[in-house]
Amino acid sequence: MTTSQRGDNKKKATWNVHVHFEAGKVDTDVEVSLDHLKNDIERVVVNGREIGYVHHVAPVYVALSGPDLARAVEVSQKLTLDQSIRDLLNTVPIEVIDPSLAQRA
Secondary structure, rough: OOEEEEOOOOEEEEEEEEEEEEOOOOEEEEEEEEEOOOOEEEOOOOEEEEEEEEEEEEEEEEEEEEEOOOEEEEEEEOOOOOHHHHHHOOOOOOOHHOOOOHOOO
């Protein structure tokens, strides 16, 4: 993953991630953004859509799937932030990753 820091007052990071799913025959680039919330929690946004959160509880990063933090479901605990983000990407509908697939259905 390549990161680029945006120049605003909030802590915000954006990654351009190449995603390949053999089963869904998807091979595309997506934009993953992190919005820093309180207490070491990052909101994960893919292509402008909130998909979940990553909570850093040393030494692990807890990936939580869902757009509402109060109802998000834990999907993994990993040692790195990027692994947690990839786990979240695996939980979202393929149409979030590649919006053109929604039009084909």
